[in-house]
Amino acid sequence: MGQFFDTFFSWEHLRNSLPQVIKGFVTNLSVMVVAEVCVLVWGLALALLRSSQGRATAPVRWLAVGYIDLFRALPGLVVIYMVGFGMPIAGVPWVSDWSLFQLAVLALTLVYGAYVAEVYRAGIESIHRSQVAAARSLGLSQAKTMRFVVLPQAIRRVVPPLLNDFIGLQKDTAFIGIIGVIDGFRRAQVYAGTHFNLSSFTGLALCFVVITIPMTRFTDYLLKRDQQRIAAGRR
Amino acid sequence: MSGLADAQGPQGPFLRLAGVVKRFGDTEVLRGVDLDVGEHEVVSLIGASGSGKSTLLRCVNALEPIDGGTITLQGELVSGPKVDLDRHRRSVGIVFQSFNLFPHMTVLRNITLAPRQVLRLSRREAEERADALLERVGLASKRSDYPDSLSGGQQQRVAIVRALAMQPRLLLLDEVTSALDPELVAEVLNIIRELAHEGMTMLLATHEMSFAREVSSRVCFLDAGVICEQGEPEQIFTEPANPRTQAFLKRIIAAGRL
Numbered sequence: 272m273g274q275f276f277d278t279f280f281s282w283e284h285l286r287n288s289l290p291q292v293i294k295g296f297v298t299n300l301s302v303m304v305v306a307e308v309c310v311l312v313w314g315l316a317l318a319l320l321r322s323s324q325g326r327a328t329a330p331v332r333w334l335a336v337g338y339i340d341l342f343r344a345l346p347g348l349v350v351i352y353m354v355g356f357g358m359p360i361a362g363v364p365w366v367s368d369w370s371l372f373q374l375a376v377l378a379l380t381l382v383y384g385a386y387v388a389e390v391y392r393a394g395i396e397s398i399h400r401s402q403v404a405a406a407r408s409l410g411l412s413q414a415k416t417m418r419f420v421v422l423p424q425a426i427r428r429v430v431p432p433l434l435n436d437f438i439g440l441q442k443d444t445a446f447i448g449i450i451g452v453i454d455g456f457r458r459a460q461v462y463a464g465t466h467f468n469l470s471s472f473t474g475l476a477l478c479f480v481v482i483t484i485p486m487t488r489f490t491d492y493l494l495k496r497d498q499q500r501i502a503a504g505r506r
Numbered sequence: 507m508s509g510l511a512d513a514q515g516p517q518g519p520f521l522r523l524a525g526v527v528k529r530f531g532d533t534e535v536l537r538g539v540d541l542d543v544g545e546h547e548v549v550s551l552i553g554a555s556g557s558g559k560s561t562l563l564r565c566v567n568a569l570e571p572i573d574g575g576t577i578t579l580q581g582e583l584v585s586g587p588k589v590d591l592d593r594h595r596r597s598v599g600i601v602f603q604s605f606n607l608f609p610h611m612t613v614l615r616n617i618t619l620a621p622r623q624v625l626r627l628s629r630r631e632a633e634e635r636a637d638a639l640l641e642r643v644g645l646a647s648k649r650s651d652y653p654d655s656l657s658g659g660q661q662q663r664v665a666i667v668r669a670l671a672m673q674p675r676l677l678l679l680d681e682v683t684s685a686l687d688p689e690l691v692a693e694v695l696n697i698i699r700e701l702a703h704e705g706m707t708m709l710l711a712t713h714e715m716s717f718a719r720e721v722s723s724r725v726c727f728l729d730a731g732v733i734c735e736q737g738e739p740e741q742i743f744t745e746p747a748n749p750r751t752q753a754f755l756k757r758i759i760a761a762g763r764l
Contacts, residue, residue, distance in 0.1 A: 401602065401604060401606045402606060402608065404564075404569050404602070404606065405602065405606035405607075405608070406608075406620075407569065407592075407595060408567055408569060408595055408598075408599070408600045408669075409595065409596075409599075409619070409620035409624065409668070409669075409672060410592050410593070410595045410596030410620055410624040410672065411592070411619070411620055411623060411624060412592050415623055415624075419608075419619060419623065420608055423610050424608075424609070424610050427610070
């Protein structure tokens with residue numbers, strides 16, 4: 272029992288490794304924040320392409336559907352590996368010169384953009400057709416109807432599921448170490464390797480828990496507030 | 507048929523529907539509707555639920571594409587694939603049974619959105635126009651409120667104002683009092699009555715028979731997707747010629763709604 276406890280919860284190892292682990296975890300946090308901003312934009316673009324109407328936009332629509340299907344099926348780890356090691360040697364203009372940090376953000380954006388596009392789309396489709404009819408009847412174009420009437424209502428509705436996907440993204444930043452980004456995972460690994468003790472990973476785990484749980488609570492709070500507003504007849 | 511003759515202006519009728527057909531899948535909802543509406547005329551569509559009244563209005567506004575026939579407004583074709591529908595809708599207002607206000611916007615923004623975005627009015631111009639209209643319908647104090655905090659009657663008055671702010675040539679009213687509590691109906695009907703007196707051209711679908719009788723220049727009875735009978739309100743309500751109109755009005759009277 273003592274040996275088990277010592278392997279994971281050695282106070283000494285935890286204390287000694289934590290400064291290094293936190294230093295690495297800051298990299299995870301940066302990737303997280305930048306990727307989340309990119310995902311919000313890319314996901315919305317995909318959702319709008321997918322929700323576009325009319326025969327003229329059909330090819331783009333199918334491209335968006337294909338992209339979303341593909342990237343939701345791919346494991347994040349595989350994409351990170353392929354982008355991180357592939358892009359520098361694939362001779363893609365501009366992208367091939369990106370830093371590992373940027374490639375990590377790219378890989379996570381590619382994967383989570385597909386998830387978030389579907390969340391946005393669910394929100395867009397949840398807005399009742401009568402809202403669109405009212406906007407169009409006033410002479411607003413399809414684009415302006417989307418911008419002023421549908422999206423503001425849809426986005427409000429999807430904030431909780433969006434945050435849910437962000438929690439997933441936050442955790443997947445632990446994979447970026449495999450392409451050589453010196454993140455929390457790598458730092459914990461180095462410490463564990465030299466000291467033959469896994470308490471450094473316990474420290475890393477704590478880091479993720481500490482940022483994720485408040486996010487979960489915040490999501491709950493938003494959900495509850497929305498319900499109360501609807502009950503009170505205000506939005 | 508005197509109403510029809512009145513509808514003919516010098517360049518033909520203001521609004522003309524000719525052989526309008528609308529299908530939803532295999533169901534033919536409108537089966538060749540012919541209808542002329544003259545400028546400043548108020549035409550009521552009556553008929554049982556499912557007779558096609560609402561669909562007809564939605565077709566006039568191009569919210570539903572039609573499958574046959576033509577619709578012309580002031581001599582201009584407004585149905586079919588080559589028509590700029592946004593431009594057409596700009597000049598035809600519609601008020602819906604369920605108000606359809608934008609819940610995330612204040613009353614004022616509900617009203618100013620289209621004048622600003624479509625007509626390109628300045629914020630000040632649009633708000634002045636909105637405030638003047640709100641004043642008229644007695645809702646000036648509600649300009650900063652959200653729709654959900656208003657009563658049904660207030661919401662419907664805002665919806666009417668929202669349509670009027672575009673200064674439409676034609677106003678379509680789709681059973682605008684059907685979703686209201688009985689005590690709130692009058693406040694909405696009063697506004698429509700005023701609009702009629704001012705000469706607004708209106709086409710309305712309604713279950714309010716006494717109101718239709720009072721305010722309309724012409725009443726059309728719709729049954730199974732065609733206009734069975736039309737004429738002056740007195741004639742339709744007191745001596746309908748068509749047996750189907752007679753049967754419908756008999757049911758309405760039995761239900762105590764006339």
